Amino acid sequence: MVAAAAATAANPLACSLFPSKGLRGTASGLQWTKRQCTRKTGPLTVTAKFELKPPPYPMDALEPHMSKETFEYHWGKHHRAYVNNLNKQIEGTGLDDMSLDDVVLVTYNKGDPLPAFNNAAQAWNHDFFWESMKPGGGGKPPGELLQLIERDFGSFDEFVQEFKSAAATQFGSGWAWLVYKANRLDVGNAENPCPSEEDKKLVVVKSPNAVNPLIWDYYPLLTIDVWEHAYYLDFQNRRPDYISTFMEKLVSWDAVSARLEVAKARAAEREIEEARKKKEEEEKNFTDKNPPEIFIDGVADDSESD
Amino acid sequence: MALRSLVSRKTLGLASSGLKLQFRGLQTFSLPDLPYDYGALEPAISGEIMQLHHQKHHQTYITNYNKALEQLHHAMEKGDSSAVVKLQSAIKFNGGGHVNHSIFWKNLAPAREGGGEPPHGNLGWAIDEDFGSLESLIQKMSAEGAAVQGSGWVWLGLDKESKKLVIETTANQDPLVTLGPLVPLLGIDVWEHAYYLQYKNVRPDYLKNIWKVVNWKYAGEVYDKERA
Ligand SMILES: [Fe+2]
Ligand SMILES: [Fe+2]
Numbered sequence: 001m002v003a004a005a006a007a008t009a010a011n012p013l014a015c016s017l018f019p020s021k022g023l024r025g026t027a028s029g030l031q032w033t034k035r036q037c038t039r040k041t042g043p044l045t046v047t048a049k050f051e052l053k054p055p056p057y058p059m060d061a062l063e064p065h066m067s068k069e070t071f072e073y074h075w076g077k078h079h080r081a082y083v084n085n086l087n088k089q090i091e092g093t094g095l096d097d098m099s100l101d102d103v104v105l106v107t108y109n110k111g112d113p114l115p116a117f118n119n120a121a122q123a124w125n126h127d128f129f130w131e132s133m134k135p136g137g138g139g140k141p142p143g144e145l146l147q148l149i150e151r152d153f154g155s156f157d158e159f160v161q162e163f164k165s166a167a168a169t170q171f172g173s174g175w176a177w178l179v180y181k182a183n184r185l186d187v188g189n190a191e192n193p194c195p196s197e198e199d200k201k202l203v204v205v206k207s208p209n210a211v212n213p214l215i216w217d218y219y220p221l222l223t224i225d226v227w228e229h230a231y232y233l234d235f236q237n238r239r240p241d242y243i244s245t246f247m248e249k250l251v252s253w254d255a256v257s258a259r260l261e262v263a264k265a266r267a268a269e270r271e272i273e274e275a276r277k278k279k280e281e282e283e284k285n286f287t288d289k290n291p292p293e294i295f296i297d298g299v300a301d302d303s304e305s306d
Numbered sequence: 307m308a309l310r311s312l313v314s315r316k317t318l319g320l321a322s323s324g325l326k327l328q329f330r331g332l333q334t335f336s337l338p339d340l341p342y343d344y345g346a347l348e349p350a351i352s353g354e355i356m357q358l359h360h361q362k363h364h365q366t367y368i369t370n371y372n373k374a375l376e377q378l379h380h381a382m383e384k385g386d387s388s389a390v391v392k393l394q395s396a397i398k399f400n401g402g403g404h405v406n407h408s409i410f411w412k413n414l415a416p417a418r419e420g421g422g423e424p425p426h427g428n429l430g431w432a433i434d435e436d437f438g439s440l441e442s443l444i445q446k447m448s449a450e451g452a453a454v455q456g457s458g459w460v461w462l463g464l465d466k467e468s469k470k471l472v473i474e475t476t477a478n479q480d481p482l483v484t485l486g487p488l489v490p491l492l493g494i495d496v497w498e499h500a501y502y503l504q505y506k507n508v509r510p511d512y513l514k515n516i517w518k519v520v521n522w523k524y525a526g527e528v529y530d531k532e533r534a
Contacts, residue, residue, distance in 0.1 A: 077507040118455055171399045172478035172497075173456035209456035227456070228498035229507065237362040237499065
């Protein structure tokens with residue numbers, strides 16, 4: 001992983017044009033991206049765009065549930081490599097003046113990912129993962145979040161079971177997520193794994209390798225990293241023990257609640273926006289079908305009198 | 307799928323010691339012995355890694371594979387097609403894990419028992435012909451192994467149609483046969499569990515050192531058998 005990224009980083013241009021087989025990227029895909037996304041008009045300013053944010057607590061703050069050693073490697077080596085390699089990959093490609101969210105979405109490239117997708121999504125996922133935990137975490141979620149969980153999963157215990165099972169059964173490397181689903185059926189970018197008319201709902205999903213629910217237009221609320229590097233030093237092969245410890249001792253329900261607020265606000269905003277668009281559309285259609293009538297004095301009468 | 311795995315395992319003469327007969331003729335599998343001690347591959351691969359990898363990881367694939375086969379057996383008896391289809395992913399993953407690790411153990415040997423000794427005979431010639439040299443094969447395979455996203459394997463295989471050697475990678479526990487008519491000669495596990503306790507995030511170092519314990523003699527035997 002790291003080496004792959006390091007190797008590609010040595011020659012970002014070649015890598016962009018000839019992406020590795022595993023990514024199924026295409027040269028035309030990249031050009032499409034460039035045309036769509038380059039917003040600068042002047043000469044390109046080359047900057048190291050994304051920064052490795054320090055974790056929101058000291059590296060030993062999650063002990064004994066997540067060791068300092070695990071944290072030092074996971075944040076200091078793995079996360080750092082994703083960010084550094086992303087910066088090298090996107091330099092001068094037109095992606096380097098976008099937000100990380102947008103880079104994730106654009107490089108996913110409708111299921112035909114560009115080379116930078118893995119590093120971009122992993123940089124995003126890890127930021128989000130650190131903030132999903134806190135020292136003295138775990139327990140039960142507060143008020144409204146708990147009510148929504150009970151509404152959508154039956155009970156808190158049933159939610160915990162579903163989340164744990166998603167995390168345990170993700171084959172190979174990946175992530176398990178709690179998301180707020182406020183999307184349309186057609187998300188335009190990918191196949192929606194939970195297509196249903198029912199919106200504004202909490203859902204548990206899992207994703208392979210770097211894949212992030214933003215591509216399905218879901219709003220992530222909570223995640224657990226189930227790459228082996230996330231738990232191997234502390235739990236070795238015992239992934240289920242790591243998942244239980246995460247749920248019981250580490251989850252920051254405050255963070256999840258705060259994200260839920262943003263998710264709901266965003267969904268509401270979007271609803272208003274869509275209603276406005278729909279109305280505009282209808283008005284436009286009405287105008288198209290009923291063009292204003294223009295009478296020229298005398299002409300109509302003359303033709304009839306003929 | 308299950309049947310195919312059984313057949314390919316028999317053809318390759320793999321895990322024959324791990325085959326057990328159980329109720330109503332349903333075959334289940336048990337963990338094959340390692341052909342060397344856990345610590346015998348040190349310093350290239352630590353004894354702790356080998357023990358966890360064999361006793362825990364490989365055992366878990368076998369346990370879950372047997373479970374899935376039993377469920378498959380019941381689903382087929384009942385004629386429950388949707389249950390049969392639903393079991394395919396667990397069979398591919400866990401059965402693949404068993405197939406792949408059974409090959410992997412044979413692909414390694416302690417240095418004092420010939421591990422790392424370059425291939426002689428037909429395989430040696432074929433490598434020179436298809437890759438230029440053993441060094442360039444090693445370099446290419448290491449680079450492709452390092453580039454695998456997430457968990458997976460890098461393989462040296464024999465294409466049964468073109469009779470050429472090929473380097474391929476597979477994701478997760480997909481066995482090499484999922485890519486076509488390819489015979490695995492050498493598979494290297496690039497899951498993090500294969501190296502993390504010793505090499506941490508530095509997969510390329512693991513891929514540099516593993517060549518010191520590769521059992522080319524075994525790969526050569528498989529090659530000769532396939533070309534015969
Ligand atoms: Fe991670
Ligand atoms: Fe393995």
